[in-house]
Amino acid sequence: MALFTAENIRKRFGARVVLENVSFSVEQGAVHGIMGPNGAGKTTCFNVLTGHYAPDGGRISFDGRDITGMAPHRLARLGVSRSFQIMNLFDDTVVIENVILALPEFRHRALNPVREVFHDMALIERAMGVLEQVGLTARAWERTASLPYGERRALEIAVALAPGPRIVFLDEPTSGLGIDATRALAELISKIRQRYTVVLIEHDMSFLFDLADRISVIHWGQVIAEDTPEALRSDKWVARSALGEVA
Amino acid sequence: MISLSDIPARGGSPFTPSMGVFVALVLTAPLWLEPVGLYQYLGIEVAIWFIFALGFNLLFGYAGLHSFGHGAYLGVGAYAFGLYEQNVAVDLWGGLAVAVLAAGLAGALVGALISHRRGIYFALLSIACGQVFWFCAIKLHSITGGEDGLLGIPRPDLVIGPVRIELAGNAALYWFVAVILVVVIVVLWRVVNAPFGRVLQAIRQNEMRARFVGYDVWKIKWLAFTLSAAFAGLAGGLFAMAQESAYPDVMSINQSGLIVMMVLVGGGLVSFWGPVLGVLVYFLARDILGGLTETWLLWFGLMFVIVVMARPEGLAGLVDMLRTRIGLVPAKHAPVGAKTGGA
Numbered sequence: 001m002a003l004f005t006a007e008n009i010r011k012r013f014g015a016r017v018v019l020e021n022v023s024f025s026v027e028q029g030a031v032h033g034i035m036g037p038n039g040a041g042k043t044t045c046f047n048v049l050t051g052h053y054a055p056d057g058g059r060i061s062f063d064g065r066d067i068t069g070m071a072p073h074r075l076a077r078l079g080v081s082r083s084f085q086i087m088n089l090f091d092d093t094v095v096i097e098n099v100i101l102a103l104p105e106f107r108h109r110a111l112n113p114v115r116e117v118f119h120d121m122a123l124i125e126r127a128m129g130v131l132e133q134v135g136l137t138a139r140a141w142e143r144t145a146s147l148p149y150g151e152r153r154a155l156e157i158a159v160a161l162a163p164g165p166r167i168v169f170l171d172e173p174t175s176g177l178g179i180d181a182t183r184a185l186a187e188l189i190s191k192i193r194q195r196y197t198v199v200l201i202e203h204d205m206s207f208l209f210d211l212a213d214r215i216s217v218i219h220w221g222q223v224i225a226e227d228t229p230e231a232l233r234s235d236k237w238v239a240r241s242a243l244g245e246v247a
Numbered sequence: 248m249i250s251l252s253d254i255p256a257r258g259g260s261p262f263t264p265s266m267g268v269f270v271a272l273v274l275t276a277p278l279w280l281e282p283v284g285l286y287q288y289l290g291i292e293v294a295i296w297f298i299f300a301l302g303f304n305l306l307f308g309y310a311g312l313h314s315f316g317h318g319a320y321l322g323v324g325a326y327a328f329g330l331y332e333q334n335v336a337v338d339l340w341g342g343l344a345v346a347v348l349a350a351g352l353a354g355a356l357v358g359a360l361i362s363h364r365r366g367i368y369f370a371l372l373s374i375a376c377g378q379v380f381w382f383c384a385i386k387l388h389s390i391t392g393g394e395d396g397l398l399g400i401p402r403p404d405l406v407i408g409p410v411r412i413e414l415a416g417n418a419a420l421y422w423f424v425a426v427i428l429v430v431v432i433v434v435l436w437r438v439v440n441a442p443f444g445r446v447l448q449a450i451r452q453n454e455m456r457a458r459f460v461g462y463d464v465w466k467i468k469w470l471a472f473t474l475s476a477a478f479a480g481l482a483g484g485l486f487a488m489a490q491e492s493a494y495p496d497v498m499s500i501n502q503s504g505l506i507v508m509m510v511l512v513g514g515g516l517v518s519f520w521g522p523v524l525g526v527l528v529y530f531l532a533r534d535i536l537g538g539l540t541e542t543w544l545l546w547f548g549l550m551f552v553i554v555v556m557a558r559p560e561g562l563a564g565l566v567d568m569l570r571t572r573i574g575l576v577p578a579k580h581a582p583v584g585a586k587t588g589g590a
Contacts, residue, residue, distance in 0.1 A: 073458050084456075088453055088459075101449045101460060102461075107460070107462065110462060110467065111467075113438045113443045115442060117442055162460070163460055
Protein backbone atom coordinates (compact mmCIF):
# COMPACT_ATOMS: atom_id res chain seq x y z
CA MET A 1 0.00 0.00 0.00
CA ALA A 2 1.19 3.50 -0.79
CA LEU A 3 2.46 5.55 2.15
CA PHE A 4 0.92 8.79 0.92
CA THR A 5 -2.00 9.25 -1.44
CA ALA A 6 -3.70 12.29 -2.88
CA GLU A 7 -6.99 11.63 -4.65
CA ASN A 8 -8.75 14.17 -6.83
CA ILE A 9 -7.53 17.19 -4.90
CA ARG A 10 -9.30 20.38 -5.84
CA LYS A 11 -8.44 23.87 -4.68
CA ARG A 12 -9.76 27.19 -5.82
CA PHE A 13 -9.14 30.75 -4.68
CA GLY A 14 -12.35 32.63 -5.45
CA ALA A 15 -13.24 31.92 -9.04
CA ARG A 16 -9.74 30.80 -9.90
CA VAL A 17 -9.23 27.05 -10.03
CA VAL A 18 -5.68 26.33 -8.91
CA LEU A 19 -5.80 22.55 -8.58
CA GLU A 20 -8.23 20.27 -10.38
CA ASN A 21 -8.37 16.55 -9.69
CA VAL A 22 -4.74 16.20 -8.71
CA SER A 23 -3.99 12.60 -7.78
CA PHE A 24 -0.82 10.69 -7.13
CA SER A 25 0.54 8.25 -4.64
CA VAL A 26 3.95 7.77 -3.13
CA GLU A 27 5.36 4.41 -2.09
CA GLN A 28 7.33 4.01 1.11
CA GLY A 29 11.00 4.84 0.47
CA ALA A 30 10.41 6.40 -2.95
CA VAL A 31 11.41 9.80 -4.29
CA HIS A 32 8.43 11.30 -6.04
CA GLY A 33 9.07 14.33 -8.24
CA ILE A 34 6.60 17.07 -9.10
CA MET A 35 7.40 19.29 -12.02
CA GLY A 36 5.66 21.86 -14.10
CA PRO A 37 6.04 25.44 -15.32
CA ASN A 38 5.79 28.49 -13.07
CA GLY A 39 2.29 29.05 -11.83
CA ALA A 40 1.25 25.49 -12.55
CA GLY A 41 0.11 24.99 -8.97
CA LYS A 42 3.03 22.98 -7.59
CA THR A 43 3.53 24.96 -4.41
CA THR A 44 -0.22 25.26 -3.84
CA CYS A 45 -0.34 21.50 -4.17
CA PHE A 46 2.32 21.21 -1.42
CA ASN A 47 0.43 23.72 0.71
CA VAL A 48 -2.71 21.61 0.46
CA LEU A 49 -0.93 18.32 1.05
CA THR A 50 0.91 19.58 4.14
CA GLY A 51 -2.10 21.23 5.74
CA HIS A 52 -1.46 24.91 5.05
CA TYR A 53 -4.69 25.11 3.05
CA ALA A 54 -7.66 22.79 3.31
CA PRO A 55 -8.60 21.38 -0.10
CA ASP A 56 -12.02 22.18 -1.57
CA GLY A 57 -12.42 18.58 -2.58
CA GLY A 58 -10.62 15.28 -2.68
CA ARG A 59 -8.98 13.12 -0.09
CA ILE A 60 -5.46 12.91 1.28
CA SER A 61 -4.29 9.89 3.21
CA PHE A 62 -1.07 9.05 4.95
CA ASP A 63 -0.23 5.59 6.21
CA GLY A 64 -3.81 4.48 5.73
CA ARG A 65 -5.21 7.40 7.67
CA ASP A 66 -7.37 10.21 6.28
CA ILE A 67 -5.49 13.45 6.86
CA THR A 68 -7.56 15.74 4.61
CA GLY A 69 -7.65 19.25 6.05
CA MET A 70 -5.60 18.35 9.12
CA ALA A 71 -3.63 21.25 10.67
CA PRO A 72 0.12 21.44 9.91
CA HIS A 73 1.19 20.91 13.52
CA ARG A 74 -0.82 17.70 13.75
CA LEU A 75 0.59 16.49 10.44
CA ALA A 76 4.10 17.25 11.63
CA ARG A 77 3.47 15.10 14.70
CA LEU A 78 2.24 12.25 12.51
CA GLY A 79 5.44 12.37 10.46
CA VAL A 80 4.68 14.69 7.52
CA SER A 81 7.32 17.39 7.22
CA ARG A 82 8.24 19.99 4.63
CA SER A 83 10.74 22.57 3.54
CA PHE A 84 9.90 25.86 1.87
CA GLN A 85 10.86 27.40 -1.43
CA ILE A 86 11.16 30.83 0.13
CA MET A 87 13.26 30.20 3.18
CA ASN A 88 11.43 29.98 6.42
CA LEU A 89 13.90 29.86 9.27
CA PHE A 90 14.19 31.19 12.81
CA ASP A 91 16.59 33.95 11.81
CA ASP A 92 17.02 35.71 15.11
CA THR A 93 18.88 32.86 16.74
CA VAL A 94 21.77 30.46 16.18
CA VAL A 95 21.78 27.74 13.54
CA ILE A 96 21.50 24.84 15.95
CA GLU A 97 18.44 26.27 17.67
CA ASN A 98 16.53 26.03 14.38
CA VAL A 99 17.08 22.30 14.54
CA ILE A 100 16.55 21.95 18.30
CA LEU A 101 13.16 23.65 18.00
CA ALA A 102 12.13 21.10 15.40
CA LEU A 103 13.20 18.01 17.38
CA PRO A 104 10.29 16.03 18.84
CA GLU A 105 12.25 15.56 22.10
CA PHE A 106 12.25 19.32 22.47
CA ARG A 107 8.68 19.79 21.33
CA HIS A 108 7.43 17.41 23.98
CA ARG A 109 8.62 19.82 26.62
CA ALA A 110 7.49 22.97 24.84
CA LEU A 111 5.40 23.95 27.83
CA ASN A 112 8.17 23.33 30.30
CA PRO A 113 8.86 26.68 31.94
CA VAL A 114 11.89 25.62 33.93
CA ARG A 115 14.54 23.56 32.24
CA GLU A 116 17.42 25.36 30.53
CA VAL A 117 17.58 24.46 26.84
CA PHE A 118 21.25 24.93 26.12
CA HIS A 119 22.32 22.88 29.06
CA ASP A 120 20.90 19.68 27.72
CA MET A 121 23.82 18.01 25.98
CA ALA A 122 21.74 15.08 24.74
CA LEU A 123 19.51 17.49 22.87
CA ILE A 124 22.49 19.34 21.45
CA GLU A 125 24.07 16.05 20.31
CA ARG A 126 20.83 15.08 18.56
CA ALA A 127 20.66 18.44 16.80
CA MET A 128 24.31 18.13 15.82
CA GLY A 129 23.51 14.76 14.27
CA VAL A 130 20.86 16.38 12.06
CA LEU A 131 23.22 19.21 11.13
CA GLU A 132 25.82 16.63 10.23
CA GLN A 133 23.47 15.10 7.66
CA VAL A 134 23.41 18.41 5.79
CA GLY A 135 27.04 19.33 6.48
CA LEU A 136 26.43 22.27 8.79
CA THR A 137 28.07 21.21 12.06
CA ALA A 138 30.80 23.82 11.70
CA ARG A 139 28.16 26.56 11.56
CA ALA A 140 26.08 25.32 14.49
CA TRP A 141 26.70 28.27 16.79
CA GLU A 142 26.61 31.01 14.21
CA ARG A 143 23.71 33.34 13.82
CA THR A 144 21.20 32.03 11.29
CA ALA A 145 20.79 35.35 9.51
CA SER A 146 24.54 35.44 8.78
CA LEU A 147 24.60 32.14 6.84
CA PRO A 148 25.31 32.33 3.11
CA TYR A 149 22.47 31.39 0.78
CA GLY A 150 23.53 27.83 0.00
CA GLU A 151 23.89 26.97 3.65
CA ARG A 152 20.53 28.48 4.46
CA ARG A 153 19.09 26.09 1.89
CA ALA A 154 20.82 23.20 3.64
CA LEU A 155 19.49 24.39 7.00
CA GLU A 156 16.00 24.63 5.50
CA ILE A 157 16.28 20.90 4.79
CA ALA A 158 17.75 20.16 8.22
CA VAL A 159 14.73 21.80 9.88
CA ALA A 160 12.45 19.65 7.73
CA LEU A 161 14.35 16.48 8.72
CA ALA A 162 14.68 17.27 12.44
CA PRO A 163 11.12 16.27 13.43
CA GLY A 164 12.02 12.75 12.29
CA PRO A 165 9.42 12.60 9.54
CA ARG A 166 8.29 9.54 7.62
CA ILE A 167 7.69 11.61 4.52
CA VAL A 168 9.33 14.91 3.70
CA PHE A 169 8.14 17.41 1.10
CA LEU A 170 10.95 19.52 -0.37
CA ASP A 171 9.84 22.62 -2.28
CA GLU A 172 12.43 23.52 -4.93
CA PRO A 173 15.48 22.82 -2.81
CA THR A 174 17.88 23.82 -5.60
CA SER A 175 16.30 27.19 -6.32
CA GLY A 176 19.01 29.82 -6.50
CA LEU A 177 21.86 27.36 -6.00
CA GLY A 178 24.99 27.19 -8.16
CA ILE A 179 26.18 24.07 -9.96
CA ASP A 180 28.39 22.80 -7.13
CA ALA A 181 25.79 23.40 -4.45
CA THR A 182 23.16 21.68 -6.58
CA ARG A 183 25.43 18.67 -6.98
CA ALA A 184 26.03 18.57 -3.22
CA LEU A 185 22.29 18.75 -2.65
CA ALA A 186 21.66 15.88 -5.09
CA GLU A 187 24.11 13.81 -3.05
CA LEU A 188 22.36 14.80 0.14
CA ILE A 189 18.96 13.79 -1.19
CA SER A 190 20.22 10.48 -2.51
CA LYS A 191 21.60 9.95 0.99
CA ILE A 192 18.45 10.90 2.89
CA ARG A 193 16.21 8.84 0.60
CA GLN A 194 17.52 5.77 2.38
CA ARG A 195 15.81 6.97 5.53
CA TYR A 196 12.89 9.07 4.37
CA THR A 197 10.23 9.04 1.70
CA VAL A 198 10.67 12.22 -0.33
CA VAL A 199 8.31 14.32 -2.44
CA LEU A 200 10.22 16.90 -4.40
CA ILE A 201 9.16 19.93 -6.42
CA GLU A 202 11.92 20.85 -8.80
CA HIS A 203 12.62 23.13 -11.71
CA ASP A 204 16.01 21.67 -12.50
CA MET A 205 15.03 18.81 -14.78
CA SER A 206 18.31 16.94 -14.91
CA PHE A 207 18.40 17.07 -11.10
CA LEU A 208 14.89 15.69 -10.83
CA PHE A 209 15.21 13.06 -13.56
CA ASP A 210 18.32 11.66 -11.89
CA LEU A 211 16.78 11.41 -8.43
CA ALA A 212 13.11 10.61 -8.78
CA ASP A 213 11.52 7.19 -9.04
CA ARG A 214 8.32 8.65 -10.43
CA ILE A 215 7.38 12.13 -11.57
CA SER A 216 4.02 13.88 -11.78
CA VAL A 217 3.87 16.68 -14.30
CA ILE A 218 1.46 19.44 -13.26
CA HIS A 219 0.20 22.00 -15.72
CA TRP A 220 -2.75 24.35 -15.31
CA GLY A 221 -3.44 22.77 -11.97
CA GLN A 222 -3.84 19.29 -13.39
CA VAL A 223 -1.60 16.26 -13.51
CA ILE A 224 -0.97 15.90 -17.25
CA ALA A 225 1.38 12.96 -16.93
CA GLU A 226 2.76 10.65 -14.28
CA ASP A 227 5.41 8.09 -14.96
CA THR A 228 9.03 7.08 -14.45
CA PRO A 229 11.66 9.58 -15.63
CA GLU A 230 12.62 7.27 -18.53
CA ALA A 231 9.08 7.08 -19.80
CA LEU A 232 8.51 10.82 -19.38
CA ARG A 233 11.47 11.68 -21.55
CA SER A 234 9.53 10.38 -24.54
CA ASP A 235 6.09 11.61 -23.52
CA LYS A 236 4.67 13.94 -26.16
CA TRP A 237 2.64 15.96 -23.65
CA VAL A 238 5.66 16.64 -21.57
CA ALA A 239 7.65 17.56 -24.66
CA ARG A 240 4.82 19.74 -25.92
CA SER A 241 4.61 21.72 -22.71
CA ALA A 242 8.32 22.38 -23.19
CA LEU A 243 9.23 20.76 -19.91
CA GLY A 244 11.30 17.92 -21.17
CA GLU A 245 13.76 19.91 -23.19
CA VAL A 246 16.52 19.97 -20.57
CA ALA A 247 16.22 16.27 -20.02
CA MET B 248 22.99 44.35 17.75
CA ILE B 249 21.67 42.38 20.70
CA SER B 250 18.54 40.34 20.45
CA LEU B 251 16.12 38.73 22.85
CA SER B 252 16.95 35.37 21.35
CA ASP B 253 20.72 35.60 21.77
CA ILE B 254 22.27 32.75 23.61
CA PRO B 255 25.25 34.12 25.43
CA ALA B 256 27.57 31.60 27.01
CA ARG B 257 25.56 31.58 30.18
CA GLY B 258 25.10 27.85 30.26
CA GLY B 259 22.30 26.93 32.59
CA SER B 260 22.85 29.73 35.02
CA PRO B 261 19.64 30.77 36.72
CA PHE B 262 21.36 33.95 37.91
CA THR B 263 23.35 36.45 35.89
CA PRO B 264 25.58 39.42 36.74
CA SER B 265 22.89 41.86 35.54
CA MET B 266 20.48 40.18 37.90
CA GLY B 267 22.96 40.62 40.77
CA VAL B 268 23.31 44.33 40.05
CA PHE B 269 19.57 44.73 39.79
CA VAL B 270 18.82 42.88 43.02
CA ALA B 271 21.51 44.89 44.83
CA LEU B 272 19.95 48.13 43.62
CA VAL B 273 16.46 47.05 44.59
CA LEU B 274 17.48 45.88 48.03
CA THR B 275 19.52 48.99 48.85
CA ALA B 276 16.99 51.45 47.43
CA PRO B 277 15.56 52.51 50.83
CA LEU B 278 19.06 53.62 51.80
CA TRP B 279 19.69 55.92 48.87
CA LEU B 280 16.26 56.96 47.60
CA GLU B 281 15.84 59.86 49.99
CA PRO B 282 19.46 61.08 49.99
CA VAL B 283 19.30 61.47 46.18
CA GLY B 284 16.16 63.57 46.49
CA LEU B 285 13.53 60.92 45.77
CA TYR B 286 10.99 59.39 48.14
CA GLN B 287 10.01 56.00 49.50
CA TYR B 288 6.66 55.69 47.79
CA LEU B 289 8.32 56.12 44.39
CA GLY B 290 10.25 52.93 45.07
CA ILE B 291 7.00 51.01 45.58
CA GLU B 292 5.43 52.43 42.47
CA VAL B 293 8.48 51.72 40.32
CA ALA B 294 8.81 48.15 41.63
CA ILE B 295 5.14 47.47 40.84
CA TRP B 296 5.58 48.80 37.31
CA PHE B 297 8.70 46.67 36.90
CA ILE B 298 6.55 43.62 37.56
CA PHE B 299 3.87 44.83 35.17
CA ALA B 300 6.40 45.70 32.45
CA LEU B 301 8.42 42.48 32.70
CA GLY B 302 5.30 40.34 32.54
CA PHE B 303 3.98 42.43 29.67
CA ASN B 304 7.21 41.94 27.74
CA LEU B 305 6.75 38.17 27.84
CA LEU B 306 3.90 38.84 25.43
CA PHE B 307 5.11 41.99 23.67
CA GLY B 308 8.81 41.31 23.19
CA TYR B 309 9.20 37.56 23.48
CA ALA B 310 6.04 36.33 21.78
CA GLY B 311 5.78 39.36 19.51
CA LEU B 312 2.09 39.86 20.29
CA HIS B 313 1.54 43.58 20.44
CA SER B 314 -1.20 44.04 22.98
CA PHE B 315 -2.36 47.62 23.42
CA GLY B 316 -4.92 46.85 26.06
CA HIS B 317 -2.87 45.39 28.87
CA GLY B 318 -3.80 48.08 31.36
CA ALA B 319 -7.09 46.19 31.70
CA TYR B 320 -5.44 43.28 33.51
CA LEU B 321 -3.60 45.61 35.86
CA GLY B 322 -7.02 47.03 36.69
CA VAL B 323 -8.71 43.66 37.04
CA GLY B 324 -5.99 42.67 39.51
CA ALA B 325 -6.46 45.88 41.47
CA TYR B 326 -10.26 45.52 41.68
CA ALA B 327 -10.04 41.83 42.52
CA PHE B 328 -7.65 42.57 45.37
CA GLY B 329 -9.85 45.39 46.64
CA LEU B 330 -13.08 43.39 46.45
CA TYR B 331 -11.49 40.45 48.22
CA GLU B 332 -10.10 42.60 51.04
CA GLN B 333 -13.37 44.50 51.47
CA ASN B 334 -15.84 41.65 51.10
CA VAL B 335 -14.12 38.39 51.91
CA ALA B 336 -11.22 38.74 54.29
CA VAL B 337 -8.38 41.07 55.12
CA ASP B 338 -5.75 38.63 53.98
CA LEU B 339 -2.60 39.44 51.99
CA TRP B 340 -1.95 36.13 50.24
CA GLY B 341 -5.62 35.51 49.53
CA GLY B 342 -6.01 38.96 48.02
CA LEU B 343 -2.94 38.65 45.83
CA ALA B 344 -3.90 35.14 44.74
CA VAL B 345 -7.35 36.37 43.76
CA ALA B 346 -5.80 39.31 41.89
CA VAL B 347 -3.54 36.96 39.91
CA LEU B 348 -6.33 34.48 39.23
CA ALA B 349 -8.89 37.09 38.20
CA ALA B 350 -6.50 38.81 35.81
CA GLY B 351 -5.29 35.44 34.51
CA LEU B 352 -8.89 34.40 33.90
CA ALA B 353 -9.68 37.68 32.14
CA GLY B 354 -6.53 37.21 30.06
CA ALA B 355 -7.47 33.61 29.27
CA LEU B 356 -10.89 34.70 28.03
CA VAL B 357 -9.58 37.55 25.91
CA GLY B 358 -6.64 35.42 24.75
CA ALA B 359 -9.03 32.72 23.58
CA LEU B 360 -10.85 35.32 21.51
CA ILE B 361 -7.90 37.08 19.94
CA SER B 362 -4.81 34.83 20.02
CA HIS B 363 -5.34 33.56 16.50
CA ARG B 364 -5.32 37.11 15.13
CA ARG B 365 -2.15 38.71 13.92
CA GLY B 366 -0.65 42.18 13.56
CA ILE B 367 -3.03 45.09 13.41
CA TYR B 368 -6.10 42.91 14.05
CA PHE B 369 -4.60 41.56 17.23
CA ALA B 370 -3.62 45.06 18.35
CA LEU B 371 -7.07 46.54 17.69
CA LEU B 372 -8.91 43.67 19.32
CA SER B 373 -6.64 43.88 22.37
CA ILE B 374 -7.60 47.56 22.74
CA ALA B 375 -11.29 46.80 22.25
CA CYS B 376 -11.29 44.03 24.87
CA GLY B 377 -9.33 46.23 27.26
CA GLN B 378 -11.96 48.95 26.88
CA VAL B 379 -14.71 46.49 27.74
CA PHE B 380 -13.14 45.94 31.17
CA TRP B 381 -12.70 49.67 31.67
CA PHE B 382 -16.32 50.30 30.69
CA CYS B 383 -17.49 47.60 33.11
CA ALA B 384 -15.46 49.19 35.89
CA ILE B 385 -17.23 52.49 35.34
CA LYS B 386 -20.74 51.14 34.81
CA LEU B 387 -21.01 48.32 37.35
CA HIS B 388 -21.56 50.82 40.15
CA SER B 389 -22.76 48.39 42.76
CA ILE B 390 -19.64 46.24 42.47
CA THR B 391 -16.84 48.56 41.42
CA GLY B 392 -17.98 51.83 42.90
CA GLY B 393 -18.26 53.44 39.46
CA GLU B 394 -15.96 56.34 38.64
CA ASP B 395 -14.88 56.72 42.27
CA GLY B 396 -13.74 53.13 42.43
CA LEU B 397 -13.08 51.20 45.61
CA LEU B 398 -11.82 53.40 48.38
CA GLY B 399 -10.19 52.56 51.66
CA ILE B 400 -8.89 49.12 50.71
CA PRO B 401 -7.03 47.88 53.78
CA ARG B 402 -3.36 46.96 53.60
CA PRO B 403 -3.31 43.55 55.20
CA ASP B 404 -0.42 42.41 57.37
CA LEU B 405 2.12 39.96 56.07
CA VAL B 406 1.69 36.70 57.94
CA ILE B 407 4.28 33.95 57.59
CA GLY B 408 3.64 31.21 60.13
CA PRO B 409 3.82 32.77 63.57
CA VAL B 410 5.37 36.01 62.28
CA ARG B 411 3.12 38.96 61.56
CA ILE B 412 4.59 42.03 59.86
CA GLU B 413 2.62 45.20 59.45
CA LEU B 414 2.71 46.61 55.92
CA ALA B 415 0.83 49.82 56.71
CA GLY B 416 3.99 51.92 56.43
CA ASN B 417 5.54 52.58 53.03
CA ALA B 418 8.95 51.35 54.15
CA ALA B 419 7.61 47.91 55.07
CA LEU B 420 5.48 47.74 51.95
CA TYR B 421 8.52 48.55 49.86
CA TRP B 422 10.42 45.57 51.24
CA PHE B 423 7.50 43.30 50.56
CA VAL B 424 7.09 44.50 46.95
CA ALA B 425 10.87 44.32 46.42
CA VAL B 426 10.97 40.67 47.48
CA ILE B 427 8.07 39.84 45.15
CA LEU B 428 9.85 41.70 42.36
CA VAL B 429 13.03 39.68 42.86
CA VAL B 430 11.00 36.45 42.74
CA VAL B 431 9.26 37.63 39.55
CA ILE B 432 12.62 38.45 37.94
CA VAL B 433 14.05 35.01 38.75
CA VAL B 434 10.90 33.23 37.56
CA LEU B 435 10.60 35.20 34.31
CA TRP B 436 14.29 34.78 33.50
CA ARG B 437 13.76 31.05 33.89
CA VAL B 438 10.64 31.03 31.78
CA VAL B 439 12.14 32.93 28.84
CA ASN B 440 15.18 30.65 28.71
CA ALA B 441 13.29 27.42 29.25
CA PRO B 442 11.72 25.54 26.33
CA PHE B 443 8.49 27.51 26.73
CA GLY B 444 10.29 30.83 26.30
CA ARG B 445 12.36 29.60 23.37
CA VAL B 446 9.21 28.37 21.63
CA LEU B 447 7.55 31.75 22.20
CA GLN B 448 10.52 33.40 20.53
CA ALA B 449 10.43 30.90 17.69
CA ILE B 450 6.79 31.79 17.09
CA ARG B 451 7.67 35.47 17.05
CA GLN B 452 10.41 34.85 14.50
CA ASN B 453 8.48 32.55 12.21
CA GLU B 454 5.02 31.48 13.17
CA MET B 455 4.50 29.45 10.01
CA ARG B 456 7.64 27.37 10.46
CA ALA B 457 6.81 26.80 14.12
CA ARG B 458 3.48 25.37 13.04
CA PHE B 459 5.08 23.14 10.42
CA VAL B 460 7.54 21.61 12.87
CA GLY B 461 4.67 20.61 15.13
CA TYR B 462 3.79 23.42 17.54
CA ASP B 463 0.22 24.23 18.37
CA VAL B 464 0.91 27.92 17.90
CA TRP B 465 -2.53 29.09 18.96
CA LYS B 466 -2.35 27.30 22.31
CA ILE B 467 1.12 28.62 23.08
CA LYS B 468 0.15 32.21 22.23
CA TRP B 469 -2.92 31.86 24.39
CA LEU B 470 -0.81 30.65 27.29
CA ALA B 471 1.57 33.57 26.87
CA PHE B 472 -1.36 35.98 26.89
CA THR B 473 -2.83 34.40 30.00
CA LEU B 474 0.50 34.35 31.83
CA SER B 475 1.30 37.95 31.07
CA ALA B 476 -2.20 38.99 32.17
CA ALA B 477 -1.62 37.10 35.44
CA PHE B 478 1.61 39.05 36.05
CA ALA B 479 -0.31 42.25 35.32
CA GLY B 480 -2.86 41.10 37.89
CA LEU B 481 -0.14 40.63 40.49
CA ALA B 482 1.11 44.14 39.78
CA GLY B 483 -2.48 45.41 39.97
CA GLY B 484 -3.08 43.75 43.34
CA LEU B 485 0.07 45.34 44.73
CA PHE B 486 -0.94 48.66 43.23
CA ALA B 487 -4.34 48.57 44.93
CA MET B 488 -2.53 47.79 48.16
CA ALA B 489 -0.09 50.67 47.69
CA GLN B 490 -2.83 53.15 46.73
CA GLU B 491 -5.31 51.67 49.19
CA SER B 492 -7.82 52.04 46.39
CA ALA B 493 -8.74 50.80 42.93
CA TYR B 494 -10.29 53.08 40.32
CA PRO B 495 -11.09 52.99 36.59
CA ASP B 496 -8.02 55.04 35.66
CA VAL B 497 -5.82 52.09 36.63
CA MET B 498 -7.16 50.17 33.66
CA SER B 499 -7.65 53.05 31.26
CA ILE B 500 -6.26 53.04 27.76
CA ASN B 501 -3.65 55.52 29.01
CA GLN B 502 -2.11 52.84 31.17
CA SER B 503 -2.12 50.43 28.24
CA GLY B 504 -0.36 52.97 26.07
CA LEU B 505 2.06 53.86 28.82
CA ILE B 506 3.28 50.32 29.30
CA VAL B 507 3.87 49.93 25.56
CA MET B 508 5.78 53.20 25.54
CA MET B 509 7.92 52.19 28.51
CA VAL B 510 8.76 48.79 27.07
CA LEU B 511 9.63 50.25 23.67
CA VAL B 512 11.72 53.12 25.04
CA GLY B 513 13.58 50.75 27.33
CA GLY B 514 14.25 48.20 24.62
CA GLY B 515 11.99 45.31 25.54
CA LEU B 516 12.21 44.09 21.96
CA VAL B 517 15.91 43.32 22.30
CA SER B 518 16.60 42.71 25.96
CA PHE B 519 15.14 41.09 29.05
CA TRP B 520 16.09 44.24 30.99
CA GLY B 521 14.58 46.64 28.47
CA PRO B 522 11.26 47.02 30.34
CA VAL B 523 13.14 47.81 33.55
CA LEU B 524 15.06 50.63 31.87
CA GLY B 525 11.87 51.93 30.29
CA VAL B 526 9.98 52.08 33.58
CA LEU B 527 12.91 53.82 35.29
CA VAL B 528 13.20 56.44 32.58
CA TYR B 529 9.48 57.14 32.69
CA PHE B 530 9.31 57.62 36.44
CA LEU B 531 12.50 59.67 36.59
CA ALA B 532 11.16 61.85 33.77
CA ARG B 533 7.87 62.22 35.62
CA ASP B 534 9.48 63.21 38.89
CA ILE B 535 12.45 65.20 37.67
CA LEU B 536 11.14 66.76 34.44
CA GLY B 537 7.75 67.01 36.14
CA GLY B 538 9.35 69.13 38.88
CA LEU B 539 10.69 71.54 36.28
CA THR B 540 7.75 71.85 33.93
CA GLU B 541 4.10 70.98 33.80
CA THR B 542 4.50 69.96 30.18
CA TRP B 543 6.89 67.11 30.99
CA LEU B 544 4.72 64.55 29.23
CA LEU B 545 5.20 66.51 26.02
CA TRP B 546 8.98 66.17 26.35
CA PHE B 547 8.70 62.53 27.29
CA GLY B 548 6.50 61.93 24.25
CA LEU B 549 9.03 63.71 22.07
CA MET B 550 11.75 61.49 23.48
CA PHE B 551 9.61 58.45 22.67
CA VAL B 552 9.29 59.61 19.06
CA ILE B 553 13.02 60.19 18.77
CA VAL B 554 13.89 56.80 20.29
CA VAL B 555 11.48 54.92 18.04
CA MET B 556 12.79 56.72 14.96
CA ALA B 557 16.50 56.73 15.75
CA ARG B 558 17.02 53.68 17.94
CA PRO B 559 14.11 51.28 17.62
CA GLU B 560 15.96 48.83 19.83
CA GLY B 561 15.57 51.32 22.67
CA LEU B 562 17.83 52.15 25.59
CA ALA B 563 18.91 48.54 26.04
CA GLY B 564 20.16 48.56 22.47
CA LEU B 565 21.98 51.82 23.12
CA VAL B 566 23.62 50.42 26.26
CA ASP B 567 24.67 47.33 24.32
CA MET B 568 26.17 49.44 21.54
CA LEU B 569 28.18 51.47 24.04
CA ARG B 570 29.39 48.34 25.80
CA THR B 571 30.44 46.83 22.48
CA ARG B 572 32.32 50.04 21.58
CA ILE B 573 34.36 49.98 24.75
CA GLY B 574 34.90 46.25 24.42
CA LEU B 575 32.89 45.03 27.39
CA VAL B 576 30.82 42.49 25.50
CA PRO B 577 32.43 39.07 25.23
CA ALA B 578 32.25 37.22 21.92
CA LYS B 579 29.26 34.96 21.69
CA HIS B 580 30.10 31.31 21.69
CA ALA B 581 28.71 27.89 22.31
CA PRO B 582 27.72 26.91 25.85
CA VAL B 583 30.52 25.42 27.86
CA GLY B 584 30.91 21.74 27.08
CA ALA B 585 28.87 21.77 23.88
CA LYS B 586 30.22 20.03 20.84
CA THR B 587 31.09 22.81 18.39
CA GLY B 588 31.58 20.84 15.22
CA GLY B 589 34.58 21.17 12.94
CA ALA B 590 35.15 24.91 13.30
